[in-house]
Amino acid sequence: MLTTGASTTRCPKCQAQRLDEAEECVRCGIIFAKYRPTARTYVSFSPSSASRSRWFTTAKQWLIESDTTTDSMTLYGRAAVFVAMVWWGWRFITTPLETNYTGESVLHLINLPFHEAGHLIFIPFGRFMTILGGTLGQILMPMICLGTFLIKTRDPFGAAVALWWTAESLMDIAPYINDARALDLILIGGVTGKETDGHDWNNILTMLGLLEWDHRLAHLTYQLGILLMLGSFLWGGVLLLNHYRRLSR
Numbered sequence: 001m002l003t004t005g006a007s008t009t010r011c012p013k014c015q016a017q018r019l020d021e022a023e024e025c026v027r028c029g030i031i032f033a034k035y036r037p038t039a040r041t042y043v044s045f046s047p048s049s050a051s052r053s054r055w056f057t058t059a060k061q062w063l064i065e066s067d068t069t070t071d072s073m074t075l076y077g078r079a080a081v082f083v084a085m086v087w088w089g090w091r092f093i094t095t096p097l098e099t100n101y102t103g104e105s106v107l108h109l110i111n112l113p114f115h116e117a118g119h120l121i122f123i124p125f126g127r128f129m130t131i132l133g134g135t136l137g138q139i140l141m142p143m144i145c146l147g148t149f150l151i152k153t154r155d156p157f158g159a160a161v162a163l164w165w166t167a168e169s170l171m172d173i174a175p176y177i178n179d180a181r182a183l184d185l186i187l188i189g190g191v192t193g194k195e196t197d198g199h200d201w202n203n204i205l206t207m208l209g210l211l212e213w214d215h216r217l218a219h220l221t222y223q224l225g226i227l228l229m230l231g232s233f234l235w236g237g238v239l240l241l242n243h244y245r246r247l248s249r
Contacts (some may be wrong), residue, residue, distance in 0.1 A: 067156045067239055070246050078157055078243065082236050085164050089229045092171055097222045100175040100185070102168065111172055112188075114141040131203050135173055142166040157239045164232035170225035177201045178218035180211060 011018055016027040024031050069075075095101040102108065118137015122129045142165035149158035179185045180201040183193030193199040198206070205211040 062150060063156055063159075063235065064238060064242065066154050067242065068246075069243060072247055075240070075243050075247060078236075078240055081161060082240055085161065085236060086233055089164060089168070089233065092168060093226050093229060097171075097174050097178060097219060102172040103175045103185070105172075107168055108172055111138050111169055114138050128204070128207055131200050131207075134200050135176075138169050138173065139166065142169055157236060157243075160232050160236035160239060163235065164229055167225045167228035167232060170221055170228065174218045174222035174225065177205075177214055177221060180205045180214035 009018060010016065011025040011028060014025060014028040016025055018025060092102055092105075115134040115138040118133040118135070118140070119130055120133075121137060122133025125133075142162050146159045146162035146166060149155045149162055176185065176199070179193070179199070183198060183202060185199070186192060187196070187199055189196075193202055197203075201214070202211070205214055205217075210217070
């Protein structure tokens with residue numbers, strides 16, 4: 001029982017009440033004068049760092065780890081596609097925009113139907129969107145394929161190829177933007193923009209009051225295409241390496 005007038009504190013180890021003059025704890029037996037608390041290390045995670053970690057884990061799962069293919073023939077097929085991607089893509093990357101190499105490649109003929117379909121799809125949204133719809137249709141189609149491969153079929157390598165196509169499509173549009181003032185490119189009908197009422201990007205930039213920005217916007221679009229294409233090389237290469245390692249186990 002505590003005596004009247006005596007003050008009490010608590011044991012630093014077990015938190016039991018003790019008199020000020022007590023030298024040891026009646027519950028756990030520690031000597032107060034010799035007790036040294038153990039230092040504890042606390043690692044705190046801010047909400048932002050936890051969120052970044054969660055996003056990184058999710059992205060890694062969708063982009064890399066969801067590919068569990070172990071078939072050897074699939075590996076050979078992917079390797080052939082990857083080599084073609086790098087070889088052809090490097091030609092696009094190292095060829096200047098002004099040569100219109102992308103516009104003269106066979107892939108331009110593949111992009112063209114989606115470009116023209118885009119004009120039709122965006123008709124309900126007015127004249128400006130109808131004109132811009134050609135470019136949107138050409139870019140949206142490979143992006144839709146990318147999303148389908150990644151989400152629907154869970155084929156990240158197919159998505160990497162679709163990213164390459166998206167990059168090429170951007171690079172295919174860049175010479176078109178670059179020609180907005182010059183109007184020298186030959187259009188579908190075999191005529192130039194000078195012989196008609198201009199072409200898509202002449203009209204788009206004129207309506208936006210940005211016609212004098214055509215070269216800068218064209219190079220920006222081309223550089224974005226290059227970055228995405230390099231990203232497709234890295235993505236596809238990692239997936240191919242992981243596929244090879246799974247077969248080697």
